[in-house]
Amino acid sequence: MSSLYLDESLDLAGVGVGATVVLEGDEARHAVTVARVRSGERIAIGDGRGRIVRGVVTATEPRRLELEVDDAQVEQAPAPRITLVQALAKGDRDELAVQAATELGVDRIVPWSASRSVSRWEGPKAEKGRARWAAIVREAVKQSIRARVPEVEPVATTGQLAGRFEGERMLLLEPTATTPLSGIRADGRDLVLVVGPEGGIDPRELERLEAAGAERVRLGSSVLRTSTAGPAAIAVLSASLGRW
Numbered sequence: 001m002s003s004l005y006l007d008e009s010l011d012l013a014g015v016g017v018g019a020t021v022v023l024e025g026d027e028a029r030h031a032v033t034v035a036r037v038r039s040g041e042r043i044a045i046g047d048g049r050g051r052i053v054r055g056v057v058t059a060t061e062p063r064r065l066e067l068e069v070d071d072a073q074v075e076q077a078p079a080p081r082i083t084l085v086q087a088l089a090k091g092d093r094d095e096l097a098v099q100a101a102t103e104l105g106v107d108r109i110v111p112w113s114a115s116r117s118v119s120r121w122e123g124p125k126a127e128k129g130r131a132r133w134a135a136i137v138r139e140a141v142k143q144s145i146r147a148r149v150p151e152v153e154p155v156a157t158t159g160q161l162a163g164r165f166e167g168e169r170m171l172l173l174e175p176t177a178t179t180p181l182s183g184i185r186a187d188g189r190d191l192v193l194v195v196g197p198e199g200g201i202d203p204r205e206l207e208r209l210e211a212a213g214a215e216r217v218r219l220g221s222s223v224l225r226t227s228t229a230g231p232a233a234i235a236v237l238s239a240s241l242g243r244w
Contacts, residue, residue, distance in 0.1 A: 002054055004052065005044070007047065008048045012053055017070055021069060022064065026063075040056060049149075050148050051074050052075075053072045055069040082108075083109070083192045084106045085195065086226075087196050088111060098133050100228075102144070105238050110164075116198070130155065167189065173219065174201060181233055186241060194209065219232055
């Protein structure tokens, strides 16, 4: 399996077999200096927007490499999309959720400052936290060799969630719900999975989101951690939607 290197500034549209693609900058430096990629090795280069080219490296410099393309793929944007609304959690539990969700195919991630969230992103910390999640997403995309990099949106409050997803189907992961997630059938709308923090979603937040059209669903009889609930739900939906 060839390693994937990302350069969102590349324009890979129309690049086909026999073309030469040049990777430069920090990503090329990592490939050549850290991963020690050499001429003759096979790698993949993606633009993060659905295109991946594969081929053999023909030349390397400390911050530059050339790839002769022998395979070019274009992945269409999935429909329906899956968004993970992940509550901020203490330690690295929310980051673990973001990493696994990306590997499993999430299309968009929204950090959520829930009322029971111990961690808080306020002031400059808000953008710093979003950037940290975006970096985790990017590395997970490279590890799993995905063609598209999920967007990480700014942190949202419960009130902002209630009005943000008009036209989308919001599913609240709640252990006491009677409807199983495995029973959800696609109806054409994009899907939004909402995962609470360690203490679960506050009842008042559940009511507010339900008033905005959200539905309560459960994964099973067990109660999962905030770090595993979202990824598990994405796996269930990926199977039911035919992604897997």
